[in-house]
Amino acid sequence: MKKRLLPMSILLVSLLLGLCACGNGNGAAAGGQDSPAPQEATADAQEPETAVKEEETIENEEPAQGNTEQESAVAGTDAAAVTQAAAGDTAAAADTASAEAAESSAPVSNALAVYFSRVGNTDFPADVDADSSASIRVDENGLMGNAGQIAAWIAEEAGCETMEILTEDAYPVNYNETVDQAKQEQNAGFRPMLKADEKAVEDYDTIYLVFPNWWGDLPMSVYSFLDSHDLSGKTVNVFVTHEGSSFSGTVGTIRELEPDAEVLEGLAVQGASVTDEEQNIRQWVIDHKN
Numbered sequence: 434m435k436k437r438l439l440p441m442s443i444l445l446v447s448l449l450l451g452l453c454a455c456g457n458g459n460g461a462a463a464g465g466q467d468s469p470a471p472q473e474a475t476a477d478a479q480e481p482e483t484a485v486k487e488e489e490t491i492e493n494e495e496p497a498q499g500n501t502e503q504e505s506a507v508a509g510t511d512a513a514a515v516t517q518a519a520a521g522d523t524a525a526a527a528d529t530a531s532a533e534a535a536e537s538s539a540p541v542s543n544a545l546a547v548y549f550s551r552v553g554n555t556d557f558p559a560d561v562d563a564d565s566s567a568s569i570r571v572d573e574n575g576l577m578g579n580a581g582q583i584a585a586w587i588a589e590e591a592g593c594e595t596m597e598i599l600t601e602d603a604y605p606v607n608y609n610e611t612v613d614q615a616k617q618e619q620n621a622g623f624r625p626m627l628k629a630d631e632k633a634v635e636d637y638d639t640i641y642l643v644f645p646n647w648w649g650d651l652p653m654s655v656y657s658f659l660d661s662h663d664l665s666g667k668t669v670n671v672f673v674t675h676e677g678s679s680f681s682g683t684v685g686t687i688r689e690l691e692p693d694a695e696v697l698e699g700l701a702v703q704g705a706s707v708t709d710e711e712q713n714i715r716q717w718v719i720d721h722k723n
């Protein structure tokens with residue numbers, strides 16, 4: 434019986450000792466049951482994980498953004514990140530674009546845009562009603578006729594200056610009187626006296642010659658201009674403004690008068706819709722740059 438009681442008492446003592454340990458709050462056992470510490474630890478462990486995921490997300494997006502920037506920059510400051518093929522293609526496209534831009538903005542070598550217009554050759558009163566005539570327009574420089582407007586666009590595109598053909602005597606303010614006078618001049622083969630040229634026309638290689646169709650022909654003042662200049666060896670680009678007659682025979686006439694010039698047919702622009710033709714006029718100049 435004593436032999437049986439001994440293990441029992443050892444068991445009881447062990448149980449008692451165990452109970453005492455619980456009462457002291459010893460962490461060894463508590464640690465295994467309380468969740469906050471491990472949860473914090475888990476949270477600590479998750480935080481970097483989340484951060485890594487965010488970084489991974491950023492890393493996944495960054496190369497795409499980087500490529501886009503590099504491709505659009507084309508400058509090749511970070512060329513290592515761009516494949517050579519892509520860089521080559523982009524550089525070639527940039528070269529083509531800049532060559533085209535240079536071509537369209539390069540001035541036509543040694544050119545002058547010469548024009549005659551009723552507007553600059555008529556002493557209109559300051560309060561002239563520009564709206565009442567399709568051929569008179571007002572801009573920041575004052576009154577401008579159709580031929581003047583065409584010449585201005587040509588000069589802008591060619592990178593050159595303009596010169597107006599000016600008669601000594603002004604034409605009548607009244608439109609119909611000018612029409613009548615022009616007919617009489619044409620019938621008589623009259624050559625109006627011109628004011629002195631503002632430019633040395635002979636010094637230019639390319640002349641853009643712009644004028645209105647008057648009675649199916651050049652205005653007589655343009656005959657005066659051609660009579661007083663030898664345009665041999667020059668390129669003469671002819672632009673006519675009209676209200677239905679187009680060039681008539683003007684290009685052929687200029688070729689006869691200037692047989693040693695290369696006379697090109699430019700554009701015939703209807704006066705009433707001259708503003709609609711701006712791009713065509715500019716494009717013609719670009720397309721015929723030498």
Ligand SMILES: Cc1cc2nc3c(=O)[nH]c(=O)nc-3n(C[C@H](O)[C@H](O)[C@H](O)COP(=O)(O)O)c2cc1C
Pocket residue numbers: 549550551552568569577578579580581611612613615616644645646647648649650674675676677678679703704705
């Ligand atoms: C005297 C005179 C004669 C004209 N004769 C013609 C003509 O024969 N055919 C035509 O289509 N337009 C004719 N027009 C219209 C002009 O050519 C047209 O309005 C032109 O755009 C005017 O240009 P400008 O504003 O530079 O003067 C004539 C205009 C004038 C003033």
